[in-house]
Amino acid sequence: MAKSRNEVGASTYQRIKRDIIFGDLAPGSKLKLDGLRERYQASMSTLRETLNRLASEGFVDALDQRGFFVTPVSREDLIEIANLRVLLECHALRLSVASGDTDWEGNLVAAHHKLHLMEQKMLAGDDSKKEDWKRYDWEFHLALIEACGSKNLLSLHSVLYDKYLRYQMLVLTYRGEEAVKEHRKVFEAALARDIDTAAETLKTHIDKGLEHTLAAF
Amino acid sequence: MAKSRNEVGASTYQRIKRDIIFGDLAPGSKLKLDGLRERYQASMSTLRETLNRLASEGFVDALDQRGFFVTPVSREDLIEIANLRVLLECHALRLSVASGDTDWEGNLVAAHHKLHLMEQKMLAGDDSKKEDWKRYDWEFHLALIEACGSKNLLSLHSVLYDKYLRYQMLVLTYRGEEAVKEHRKVFEAALARDIDTAAETLKTHIDKGLEHTLAAF
């Protein structure tokens, strides 16, 4: 009766995390263990392991003897997250552009191309594929910094990206044309190995995103 | 029979983390659940929750269907950790020095004083209180950046500090006189609100520590 192969644990983790990021589990809401048991078809043990992991990443708050809550959102937190993303992602981008090889370039071209296609659809009004867009945006930003040479840095960045993404998903509005241009500019500067322009444009990209998200918050 | 109040969970977490940082649980070693059950007097449920948390922080590796291992150490990882610490801690220091108030100053003076006393003992040959020294060093570095205004930044830094500390504990040797001087220089620059000097000295402090640790690795 007991499924193994870490199926339950891994999938529960991913689904809960996804539901938090996409707002299906509202910020601040209580995560009752019995409720989660039904919703995710997992046992209490597995759920508590998952929630502990998410708590340590900062997506869930664990209050002593009062259980688990989806981490609340706030303007200050959003600002902190965006600033940290600028700090880490720009730093990683500089390292990556400085030492990326041919494979890195190829992967980056592919990622930007796919993102660009998706952005055209979004601009044309197809708002249905938020989840796909998220994936392409993520893959592009990852491709930019992937050659930074620091697994630890990539891992920290990944968590920050997801936290930032939750705020973007909360406000629901797409920034559009402007963001597309910024993506292209970072992309071209990175390919041209123009480190300063790439890093500055990336900073602008994140800062503008922050403004946009803050305005709608 | 079942203790509650989150006593078991919290204490188990702290003890295992401490044992990893201080090398009582060797890098790469297997964390057998039955063994841990005896050693830490906790049930499998609690242990798995704890290990998941530590895995997500990077102190433990969770291998699918093969259990938990103390995260291995490597030169590359040490270098990455040190570089990230420089990036985050110097950034935080700049923010903190720029906006620290009187309480911040007072706390910093106290932290440096206590650290200095402990350093004198260490220099005099009393090598027995590594754990105390660790606490005072931590409190000093925390006091420096505590006014940075970003909880997220402080939280990321705390994990990095502990990871870096494990490497320091592994090589067992104290850098001595030189580190004491660097501490004092950062301290004085911070109090004088000389942001650039403070940040540069802190960078030197961490870089020198890295060299020292790498040499003995």
Next chain:
DNA sequence: AACACAATAATATCTGATGTTTTTGAATCA
């Protein structure tokens, strides 16, 4: 409206059971 207090619900922990996967160790074969 504020308070006390019992009833209810939820949590943290532990034990023990089950099916799977990994590891071990011995026997076999090249």
Next chain:
DNA sequence: TGATTCAAAAACATCAGATATTATTGTGTT
């Protein structure tokens, strides 16, 4: 000897259920 195979043993991931403790809720009283 060294490599291979395969069954036994060990360890893991998951689940269900029990207990003690703590939080929440609702009701009645002042």
